[in-house]
Amino acid sequence: MKVQLTQKTSMKSPVLEVAILKENQLKRVSDFIGSEVGIQLPSSKHKLVEGRLQKRLTILGFNDFESYLNHTLETSAGELEKLHLIDVITTNKTHFYRESNHFDYLEKSAIAELELMKLNDARQELNFWSAGCSSGEEAYTLSIVLNEIASQKRNFLFNIFATDISQRCLEKAKRGIYTENQIDIVPISLRKKYFLRSKNKKEALVQMGTELKREIKFMKLNLMDKRFSLETKMDVIFCRNVMIYFNDQLREELVSKFENQLVDGGYLFVGHSESLNGKKTILKQVSPMVYRKV
Numbered sequence: 001m002k003v004q005l006t007q008k009t010s011m012k013s014p015v016l017e018v019a020i021l022k023e024n025q026l027k028r029v030s031d032f033i034g035s036e037v038g039i040q041l042p043s044s045k046h047k048l049v050e051g052r053l054q055k056r057l058t059i060l061g062f063n064d065f066e067s068y069l070n071h072t073l074e075t076s077a078g079e080l081e082k083l084h085l086i087d088v089i090t091t092n093k094t095h096f097y098r099e100s101n102h103f104d105y106l107e108k109s110a111i112a113e114l115e116l117m118k119l120n121d122a123r124q125e126l127n128f129w130s131a132g133c134s135s136g137e138e139a140y141t142l143s144i145v146l147n148e149i150a151s152q153k154r155n156f157l158f159n160i161f162a163t164d165i166s167q168r169c170l171e172k173a174k175r176g177i178y179t180e181n182q183i184d185i186v187p188i189s190l191r192k193k194y195f196l197r198s199k200n201k202k203e204a205l206v207q208m209g210t211e212l213k214r215e216i217k218f219m220k221l222n223l224m225d226k227r228f229s230l231e232t233k234m235d236v237i238f239c240r241n242v243m244i245y246f247n248d249q250l251r252e253e254l255v256s257k258f259e260n261q262l263v264d265g266g267y268l269f270v271g272h273s274e275s276l277n278g279k280k281t282i283l284k285q286v287s288p289m290v291y292r293k294v
């Protein structure tokens with residue numbers, strides 16, 4: 001007997017109950033995230049937070065936000081879930097060569113200045129830090145740019161530190177595997193030189209080569225920590241599209257920590273909408289969204 005495709009069924013699909021995040025529960029989340037990570041969650045973010053956290057409720061099997069938040073924020077068993085909560089709330093958008101004029105500035109102006117300083121200090125290496133590196137594209141772009149310089153200059157040695165609060169992002173960054181679409185923006189000659197293509201043609205994946213990975217140290221670091229645990233003084237800090245989510249006070253505190261972390265003459269690069277104009281800082285602007293400790 002053939003089944004009639006047009007036949008209507010009288011069975012109704014079950015209605016799934018979706019948990020609703022109440023105003024006071026949003027406040028509990030935003031108090032936690034604000035004090036732990038620095039990210040502000042005003043009521044305009046209500047739907048976004050609700051949507052992102054609903055996934056965690058489903059995974060853990062909670063029916064309502066109250067029980068989820070009690071478990072996560074009030075019990076010792078919730079410590080691990082706190083990390084997932086931070087992971088889902090942070091915005092990790094990034095891409096290779098993002099705000100590419102910064103990499104041009106680095107290559108054409110900053111490196112020559114830093115090389116002179118290095119000679120004066122009789123140092124061997126330059127140190128770079130991608131602070132809030134997300135899934136690694138910023139650090140790998142830095143690595144490409146610096147490897148290219150190293151191929152033209154003798155004794156050009158460097159280290160890249162790349163840190164983020166999100167464990168999920170750091171794992172992706174360490175794997176260094178991206179889709180072909182994600183590397184579209186990288187010039188073909190550099191793709192050929194530095195990336196490994198997946199053997200499985202259907203997957204369309206590429207892996208960062210060993211030259212790019214060698215100098216990068218990915219580490220977990222919360223920029224809100226009172227004192228950074230990085231011992232190395234930095235020649236260049238990229239902290240782009242991170243402070244945008246912080247309030248003015250936290251931004252000023254972070255910039256002051258960066259001032260201490262930079263060598264004299266070192267550079268801080270911030271995102272295009274994160275000007276330090278009007279902020280208390282000893283750093284001097286040397287190019288759009290590029291600041292220097294002079």
Ligand SMILES: C[S@@+](CC[C@H](N)C(=O)[O-])C[C@H]1O[C@@H](n2cnc3c(N)ncnc32)[C@H](O)[C@@H]1O
Binds near residue numbers: 095132163165169
């Ligand atoms: C939008 S991404 C920016 C990535 C990259 N810097 C760029 O410009 O493309 C912001 C990153 O900052 C990280 N972040 C936010 N607050 C942080 C904190 N307190 N400590 C460390 N990382 C943080 C997030 O996890 C996220 O991966």
